[in-house]
Structures are given as C-alpha cells and as structure tokens.
Amino acid sequence: MNFLSDVVAGELDIYVITFTLVVTMVVLLFLSFPMVVPLAVAALVGLVHFSQIDTGVIIQQIVTGISPNALIAVPMFILAADIMARGHTANNLLGLIEAYFGHRRGGLPITACLSCTLFGSVSGSTQATVVSVGQIMRPKLLAAGYKDSFVMALIINASDIAFLIPPSIGLILYGTLANTSVGELFIAGIGPGIVLAVLFSVYCYVYSLLQGDTIALVERKTGAERIAALKRALLPLGFPALIVGGIYSGAVTPTEAASFSVLYALVVECLIYRELKLNDVLNAALSTGLITAVVFILVGMGQAFSWYISFEQIPQGLLEPLDLEGASDAYILAIIALSFFVGCMFVDSLVVLVILTPIFVPIVESSGLDPVLVGVMVTLQMAIGSATPPFGCDIFTAIAIFNKPYMEVIKGTFPFFVILFVMSALLIFFPGIALMLRDLASL
Amino acid sequence: MKTLLLTANRGIEFAEKAIIIFSILLMMVNSTANAIGRYAFGQSLFFAEELNQFLIVGVTFVGFAYAVRKGRNIRMTAVYDALSSRTKKVLLTLISLTTGLLLMFLTYKSVIYVQEVKDINRLSPALQFPVYIIYAVIPVGLAMASLQYLIAFLMNVTHEGTYLSLSVQDGDAEDIGV
Amino acid sequence: ETWKFASEEDKNDVQDIFAKTFAETIKEESDGDIKVRIFYYGQLGTENDIVELTARGTVQFVSVGTGHLGSYVPEVQALSVPYVLGSDVDAIREVLTSSETIYNDLSDRFEKVNLKLLTMISEGEMAWGANKEIRSPADFDGQKIRTFTSTIPVETYKAFGATPTPLSWGEVYGALQLKTVDGMVNPIYFIYNAKWHEVQDYLMFPGQQPYVGTVSTNSEWFNGLSADKQAMVHKAIAAAEQAAHDYQLQINKENMDKILAERPDLKVVVLTDEERAVFRDLSSGLHETYYTVVENAYGEEEKSEARARARKILENLVREVKDAS
Ligand code: NA
Ligand code: NA
Numbered sequence: 001m002n003f004l005s006d007v008v009a010g011e012l013d014i015y016v017i018t019f020t021l022v023v024t025m026v027v028l029l030f031l032s033f034p035m036v037v038p039l040a041v042a043a044l045v046g047l048v049h050f051s052q053i054d055t056g057v058i059i060q061q062i063v064t065g066i067s068p069n070a071l072i073a074v075p076m077f078i079l080a081a082d083i084m085a086r087g088h089t090a091n092n093l094l095g096l097i098e099a100y101f102g103h104r105r106g107g108l109p110i111t112a113c114l115s116c117t118l119f120g121s122v123s124g125s126t127q128a129t130v131v132s133v134g135q136i137m138r139p140k141l142l143a144a145g146y147k148d149s150f151v152m153a154l155i156i157n158a159s160d161i162a163f164l165i166p167p168s169i170g171l172i173l174y175g176t177l178a179n180t181s182v183g184e185l186f187i188a189g190i191g192p193g194i195v196l197a198v199l200f201s202v203y204c205y206v207y208s209l210l211q212g213d214t215i216a217l218v219e220r221k222t223g224a225e226r227i228a229a230l231k232r233a234l235l236p237l238g239f240p241a242l243i244v245g246g247i248y249s250g251a252v253t254p255t256e257a258a259s260f261s262v263l264y265a266l267v268v269e270c271l272i273y274r275e276l277k278l279n280d281v282l283n284a285a286l287s288t289g290l291i292t293a294v295v296f297i298l299v300g301m302g303q304a305f306s307w308y309i310s311f312e313q314i315p316q317g318l319l320e321p322l323d324l325e326g327a328s329d330a331y332i333l334a335i336i337a338l339s340f341f342v343g344c345m346f347v348d349s350l351v352v353l354v355i356l357t358p359i360f361v362p363i364v365e366s367s368g369l370d371p372v373l374v375g376v377m378v379t380l381q382m383a384i385g386s387a388t389p390p391f392g393c394d395i396f397t398a399i400a401i402f403n404k405p406y407m408e409v410i411k412g413t414f415p416f417f418v419i420l421f422v423m424s425a426l427l428i429f430f431p432g433i434a435l436m437l438r439d440l441a442s443l
Numbered sequence: 444m445k446t447l448l449l450t451a452n453r454g455i456e457f458a459e460k461a462i463i464i465f466s467i468l469l470m471m472v473n474s475t476a477n478a479i480g481r482y483a484f485g486q487s488l489f490f491a492e493e494l495n496q497f498l499i500v501g502v503t504f505v506g507f508a509y510a511v512r513k514g515r516n517i518r519m520t521a522v523y524d525a526l527s528s529r530t531k532k533v534l535l536t537l538i539s540l541t542t543g544l545l546l547m548f549l550t551y552k553s554v555i556y557v558q559e560v561k562d563i564n565r566l567s568p569a570l571q572f573p574v575y576i577i578y579a580v581i582p583v584g585l586a587m588a589s590l591q592y593l594i595a596f597l598m599n600v601t602h603e604g605t606y607l608s609l610s611v612q613d614g615d616a617e618d619i620g621v
Numbered sequence: 622e623t624w625k626f627a628s629e630e631d632k633n634d635v636q637d638i639f640a641k642t643f644a645e646t647i648k649e650e651s652d653g654d655i656k657v658r659i660f661y662y663g664q665l666g667t668e669n670d671i672v673e674l675t676a677r678g679t680v681q682f683v684s685v686g687t688g689h690l691g692s693y694v695p696e697v698q699a700l701s702v703p704y705v706l707g708s709d710v711d712a713i714r715e716v717l718t719s720s721e722t723i724y725n726d727l728s729d730r731f732e733k734v735n736l737k738l739l740t741m742i743s744e745g746e747m748a749w750g751a752n753k754e755i756r757s758p759a760d761f762d763g764q765k766i767r768t769f770t771s772t773i774p775v776e777t778y779k780a781f782g783a784t785p786t787p788l789s790w791g792e793v794y795g796a797l798q799l800k801t802v803d804g805m806v807n808p809i810y811f812i813y814n815a816k817w818h819e820v821q822d823y824l825m826f827p828g829q830q831p832y833v834g835t836v837s838t839n840s841e842w843f844n845g846l847s848a849d850k851q852a853m854v855h856k857a858i859a860a861a862e863q864a865a866h867d868y869q870l871q872i873n874k875e876n877m878d879k880i881l882a883e884r885p886d887l888k889v890v891v892l893t894d895e896e897r898a899v900f901r902d903l904s905s906g907l908h909e910t911y912y913t914v915v916e917n918a919y920g921e922e923e924k925s926e927a928r929a930r931a932r933k934i935l936e937n938l939v940r941e942v943k944d945a946s
Binding site: 033041056059063066071072075251253255256258262286288290293389 | 495
C-alpha cells in the first residue's frame with residue numbers, strides 16, 4: 001500500500017498508475033478472462049485504489065459508450081447481411097464476382113478488398129463492413145482454398161479504409177475538435193484511402209501467387225454464363241445501389257441507409273425469392289442482437305476505462321516530458337501518430353480522438369504542420385487501431401460473427417500491419433498523398 | 444425443485460430472446476419510418492433517435508446475458524489453449540467464479556445508479572419518458588450474466604468438464620437459433 | 622486541493638474561456654493552494670454525464686447549454702422558449718446574471734437535484750442556417766431544420782412552419798452537405814467551429830434568442846465550504862462571467878468575419894422588426910407548451926402546482942427582459 005502515501009499527498013504518480021493498469025489488463029487478458037473483465041478491473045483499480053472515486057461512474061459510462069446514434073448502423077447492417085447470407089442474395093452476388101474475377105490470380109481477395117473499401121466508405125462503419133462483406137465473401141474465399149487467417153485479416157483491415165474515405169465520422173469529429181475544414185479533410189482522406197486499397201490489393205495478388213498450389217481458380221466463364229450471372233445478381237445489386245445512391249443523394253443518413261438495407265433484404269428474400277420464412281428472420285434478428293451485444297458491452301466498458309484515464313489526465317501527463325514545442329514537423333507528426341496508435345491499442349478509436357486531440361491542437365497550431373495532414377494521419381491511426389490487438393472493435397466483431405477464437409482472428413494481420421505502418425511513414429515523408437487533391441480542389 | 448429451476452431457466456432464456464428480437468426489429472422499423480416520413484411526407488419522428496438509444500441499451504445488456512448463456516463472450520485464449528486440461532479446468536473454475544462476483548458487484552452498482560436516476564427524475568428530452576425505466580434493464584442483464592457465471596462455477600466444481608455457462612462447455616460455443 | 626470543472630464545449634469555446642478565467646482567479650485568490658482542472662467536450666462523457674457527475678460530487682463545477690438541464694430541472698426550459706430573451710445583448714446579460722426569477726425561483730429547482738446555480742452566460746444569438754432566404758413562416762415551408770431533440774425547440778420550428786429534424790451533431794455536416802436536411806440553428810461562433818458554414822448558403826438573424834450556458838456546482842459540497850472559499854467561488858464566477866461575455870462578443874464577430882472571408886457568396890439576412898413580429902406572435906402559443914412540459918415532469922398530485930409555478934417563472938422572466946431593455 002505504498003501508493004497510498006502518494007494519494008494522501010494529493011499527487012498521483014501517473015507512471016505508477018499507467019504501469020499498474022496496463023499490467024492488470026495484460027495479465028487478466030492472457031489468463032483468458034472474458035475481455036470485459038480486464039477493462040472493468042483496470043477501471044476499478046484506478047477508481048477505487050488510486051483515486052477513491054465512486055465506481056457508479058462505470059455504469060454511467062457504459063451507457064454513454066453505447067449511445068452514439070451512429071452505432072445504430074452496426075446492428076442494422078449486421079441484420080441485413082445475415083438475412084442476405086441466409087437467402088439467395090449473397091450467393092447471387094458471389095456468383096457474379098466469380099463469373100468475372102474467379103479465374104484470375106487474386107481475383108477473389110482483391111474483390112473482397114475493394115468491396116470492403118467501397119462498402120466501408122459509404123456506410124461509414126467498419127464493423128458493419130466486417131459483417132456485411134465478411135459474412136458474404138468469406139465462405140467463397142475459404143472454398144477457393146484461402147486460409148481463414150488471411151481472409152479474416154484481410155476483411156478487418158480492408159474495412160478500416162472506411163475511416164479515410166468520406167463520409168467519415170472520424171474526420172468530422174477531428175475537424176470540429178481541431179477547428180479544421182471538414183470539407184478539406186474529406187478530400188484529403190481520399191488519396192491515402194485509395195493508396196491503401198491498392199497496397200492491400202497488391203498484397204492479395206502476391207499472397208495468392210505464393211500460395212498458388214493450394215488455391216483453386218475457377219474456369220474462365222463464357223460470355224453467356226457471365227450474362228446469366230449478371231441477371232441473377234440484378235436484384236441483389238439493388239442492395240449496394242440503394243446504399244450508395246441513398247446516402248450520396250442525401251435521401252437518407254448512413255444510419256437510416258442501414259435500416260433500409262434490412263428492409264430491402266427482407267423484401268427480396270421473403271417476398272420475391274420467397275426463400276426465407278419468419279423463423280429465419282427471427283433467427284437473424286437474434287444472432288444480430290447477440291453479436292451487437294458482445295461487441296457493444298466491450299465498447300461500453302472501454303468507455304468506462306478511458307473515462308478514468310481522461311479524468312486523471314494521464315495522456316497529458318505522459319506526453320508532457322516529450323517537449324514538442326519547437327520540435328521538427330516530422331518529429332511532431334510521428335509522435336502524434338505514435339500516441340494515437342498506442343491509444344487505439346487499448347481503447348476505441350473515437351474515444352482516443354476525443355481525449356488526445358485537444359492536447360495536440362495547440363502544438364500543431366504553433367508548428368508549421370498543416371492541420372489537414374495531421375487530421376488524415378490521426379484518422380489513419382484510428383483505422384489501424386480498430387484492427388490492432390488487444391482492443392479492436394473490428395476484431396471483436398469478427399470474433400463474434402465468424403465464431404472464431406481471438407488468436408485465430410488476428411493471426412494473419414501482421415503483413416497488413418506492415419503495410420499500414422509503411423503508409424504512415426509515406427504520409428510523413430510524402431504529405432502530397434493527402435494534400436495534393438486538397439490543393440487541386442482549392443485552385 | 445430441479446425441474447422448477449430448469450423451467451425458470453428456460454423461461455428466462457425465452458424472455459431474453461424475445462427482448463433481443465423485438466428490439467432489433469423495432470430499431471429497423473423506427474429508423475426506416477423516420478426516413479420515409481422525412482423524405483416522403485416532410486415529417487420526422489422527433490423521438491426516433493431516442494427510441495433507438497433505448498433499444499440499443501436493451502439489446503446490449505440483455506444480449507450480453509444471452510451471450511454469456513451461450514458461451515459466446517470474447518476471450519483471448521492464446522495461453523489457455525496451450526494448458527493441460529487439468530490446468531484449464533482449474534483456471535476456468537476460477538474465472539467463472541471471479542467474473543460472476545465482479546458482475547454481481549456491477550449489478551449492485553447499477554441498481555444504485557438506476558435509483559439515482561429515478562430520484563432526480565431524469566426525463567428523456569424528446570419523449571419526456573422517465574429514463575430509469577429503460578435503465579432498469581442494466582441491473583437485470585448484469586444479474587443474469589453474473590448468475591450464468593456463478594452457475595458455471597458450480598458446474599465446474601461439481602461436474603467433469605470445463606463449463607462456460609450452465610449448458611455450454613469450453614470449445615462448444617455454437618451458432619444460436621430461436 | 623484540486624477542483625474539477627467540466628464543460629460541454631471545446632478548447633477556446635466560450636464555456637472554456639469561462640472555465641479558464643475561473644481557474645486562474647481561484648488559483649490567484651487561493652495563492653495557488655487550489656487548482657482547478659478543466660475538462661472539455663466529451664472527455665468525461667455527454668452533457669447528461671457531466672451534470673450527473675456534478676450532482677454526485679465526482680466533479681465540482683459544470684457548464685452546459687441550458688437545454689441539456691431540462692432533463693433534470695424542467696423549469697429551466699423557460700429560457701429556451703423563443704422570443705423570451707430576444708437579442709438585446711445588454712438586457713440579456715442583465716437578466717442572466719441578476720434576475721430575481723432565475724436566482725430565486727429557478728435556483729430552488731436546481732437544489733432539488735443537489736445543484737447550485739451559479740451563473741448563466743449568453744454565447745451569442747442563435748442564427749438560422751439554410752440554403753434559401755427565410756424571412757417568413759412561408760419561407761420555412763418544407764425546410765428540414767436540424768434542432769436539438771427536445772420538445773420546446775421541436776415545437777418552435779413546427780410553429781414557425783418548418784420540419785424540425787433531430788440529428789446527432791456528428792451527422793449534421795454530412796446531412797447538410799448532401800441536403801438530407803436543409804438547415805440548422807446555432808450561434809455564429811459555433812457554426813464556424815463546426816464548419817457548417819461550408820455547407821450552408823444563408824445565415825438569418827431572427828432576433829429570437831441566445832444560446833445560454835449555465836454554470837452550476839454541487840450544492841452539498843458548496844455549502845460545506847468555508848465562507849472564505851464560498852466568497853472566492855463567487856468572485857471567480859463574476860470574473861469568469863465578465864471574460865466569457867467579452868469573449869463571446871469578440872469570437873462571434875471574428876468568426877462571422879471568417880465565415881464571410883471563406884464564403885464570400887454566403888448571404889447574411891437580418892430580419893426586420895416587422896418580420897420578427899410575425900415569428901414572435903407565433904411563439905406565444907409555445908408558452909402553453911412550456912407549461913405542459915413542466916407539468917408532465919411531475920406526479921399527479923403536484924401537476925397543477927408545477928404548472929402555476931412554470932407560468933409564474935415564464936411571465937416574470939418576460940417582464941424582467943422587458944424592464945431591462
Ligand atoms: Na467513410
Ligand atoms: Na486497437
């Protein structure tokens with residue numbers, strides 16, 4: 001109880017707190033406690049042992065964590081994807097993809113990657129993307145002989161490109177917190193988003209070359225077969241068309257588009273194909289609720305944990321000695337990236353954004369850094385963070401939806417992590433990747 | 444006695460499922476109705492967001508309890524998988540007990556929180572609805588989850604095998620259905 | 622010792638300037654013995670969270686938009702009724718800092734949730750944003766206006782002829798850009814900070830009401846402070862109110878200039894007295910709405926008393942604003 005003397009003196013040693021909380025979390029995590037326990041215990045240790053604060057705040061913050069309206073899109077897209085996967089829609093879409101790309105090396109994973117990019121960009125939800133595209137594409141990729149670890153890593157990482165391409169809640173929140181043009185951020189996010197999609201696609205191609213003998217390519221389809229596949233996919237294609245068109249035309253918000261996709265899936269599967277019965281729909285809703293709950297309880301508990309970190313202003317304390325005043329731009333940018341990266345390892349990306357941005361804004365303003373570039377860098381780290389262990393919403397979603405153990409889900413992520421790391425470095429040394437489009441647009 | 448408990452258990456499971464399904468489907472109806480109203484009739488459902496938030500609280504806490512029941516909670520089992528089955532059993536027995544107790548503590552805290560929200564008579568801004576009625580689902584969900592872990596602890600102590608909940612053994616967590 | 626002050630706004634917004642000045646004054650007055658730690662938007666949760674944390678004593682001071690307090694102190698929504706406070710800067714300030722009604726009748730209601738009302742600050746006139754000129758209720762027809770999700774604002778824009786559309790603020794930028802909604806209502810400095818001027822073509826000044834921030838403290842904790850410390854708090858609040866007032870005037874003007882510099886094609890419309898009178902007349906019907914909202918927050922046996930009290934608060938407030946003008 002030697003920490004107690006610090007508490008009595010009124011000065012908490014943030015290094016002691018940080019060390020204790022991290023060790024507590026990591027130990028409980030590796031002992032294979034349910035993930036909600038490490039977060040809850042770390043929060044409790046902080047609140048009770050270090051700060052003597054009423055622990056009721058944990059309950060309040062769980063609710064706050066699950067309350068943002070944008071989160072509603074997650075269960076809705078899960079439900080839509082589940083209904084389509086149970087019915088004909090998913091199969092017909094896959095038939096189309098196979099007919100056109102199935103005979104090419106890397107054709108399937110590249111299609112999966114680009115589908116994730118497109119769907120994620122439009123829906124604005126990485127978790128929804130993991131579910132929708134993952135649920136539909138994964139079985140096909142597995143059947144073609146791709147390893148599950150590769151497939152799951154591809155899906156969770158490609159989904160994260162969603163953060164960079166508008167509309168993006170991360171860019172909007174950053175723009176407001178850092179007083180930076182959201183319009184410019186939107187444009188600046190597109191370049192790095194595309195570069196990432198290309199790099200991931202290249203990796204898919206290389207991977208399928210290296211694994212050449214285990215992966216079966218389908219025979220090249222004839223023109224007539226392709227047209228038949230296209231015909232079968234017409235109704236299912238209404239699904240992406242509805243979402244893309246609905247959102248970009250302004251008819252619906254991304255959250256509402258998610259609900260409409262459920263309605264569309266129901267109409268197509270139950271009324272037109274007559275494939276699904278009431279029981280199937282109820283099953284889909286139940287499974288959706290379960291997946292939502294196991295992810296959201298962690299989002300909520302993560303919010304409670306980060307509330308404590310924020311209350312004791314631990315990030316500020318840890319960053320103080322780095323002495324960023326007057327440092328070089330590249331150094332500042334690297335530190336910002338690193339801070340967000342580390343933060344996103346342990347808590348949800350948006351929470352990290354809210355906690356860290358106010359700390360860095362004055363430093364960015366007094367440096368020569370373009371705040372738009374910083375915004376893109378920060379968003380890139382948030383994207384990476386959703387897929388980096390131990391805390392990553394996309395990982396949780398993948399575990400829940402594919403019913404696979406934690407380690408198996410993250411096994412194949414390393415190559416993607418390297419690509420994302422390279423991308424971060426590229427952004428520091430070639431800021432034009434983000435800023436060129438922005439500068440062109442403002443001419 | 445035993446049949447009575449098993450019947451109660453089945454009843455609770457049925458209630459959990461019903462709440463989850465109802466909430467998810469209502470969320471869909473609510474959001475689409477709001478968009479259709481705004482787009483086609485120039486009328487928004489001013490309470491749509493609030494209702495969705497209520498529903499998500501319900502889904503999260505009841506769904507959490509249901510997920511524990513079905514052994515579908517997220518764990519990182521890298522070290523665990525490498526252990527001998529005897530060590531596994533000891534560890535899981537310990538985990539189910541401590542997790543159950545932790546959740547019981549959180550249940551207690553949430554009862555107090557709900558009571559506080561009731562005492563200050565907090566009303567939701569759009570529907571002017573007493574928030575504590577919705578939040579009452581928090582202690583209920585946490586209590587059910589806690590109970591599942593404590594039952595799993597008893598099963599681990601009294602039976603062969605490694606139990607995640609009353610009916611699900613480690614490694615058996617499977618897909619769910621109505 | 623360390624006191625904690627939570628605000629719903631970002632760094633360098635009006636409430637933050639308030640908090641900073643408060644912190645500096647306390648530090649000076651206590652010779653550095655007391656530190657005030659400031660929390661910004663979202664760092665300790667939502668507006669509701671920081672109000673509850675203060676009522677519970679985890680945080681000592683809280684500043685939030687008055688509308689957010691309506692969930693706890695329904696009577697406070699008198700300040701949200703349109704054309705009650707109006708747009709006379711000096712009159713508003715006089716009422717918000719020294720109104721009998723606010724500091725006796727309303728303040729009593731704060732005590733019921735263990736809060737002590739310290740002061741209220743105007744953060745500038747609420748402007749309407751849209752993509753067309755709006756001068757009359759007819760102009761509002763079919764316009765989807767994003768409002769705060771609460772009965773009074775929702776009913777206000779219904780009464781004005783618009784379609785009030787609640788949206789969480791994270792979705793507002795995208796919704797305005799894609800024309801999912803047509804307009805919104807906010808003070809100028811905030812419109813600039815949220816960058817919503819990038820996606821609106823017109824800004825209207827209807828002389829309707831300011832955005833009001835309310836600063837309160839944990840009542841029990843405050844009553845337990847020594848007389849010296851209580852005096853210190855009051856002194857710091859007065860200094861902070863002055864600083865926030867000066868800053869509000871400055872930042873709203875500065876940000877208006879920035880908006881016009883960034884969007885030279887954006888049109889600013891100041892409604893004439895006659896045009897304002899039309900909306901003012903429509904607003905009188907909302908007084909009943911306010912009474913009903915307050916009444917509904919109470920149990921059967923308290924309803925009629927609550928309604929009478931609400932009527933007294935609103936009528937007195939209207940009279941005080943008139944006297945101050
Ligand atoms: Na996006
Ligand atoms: Na992470």
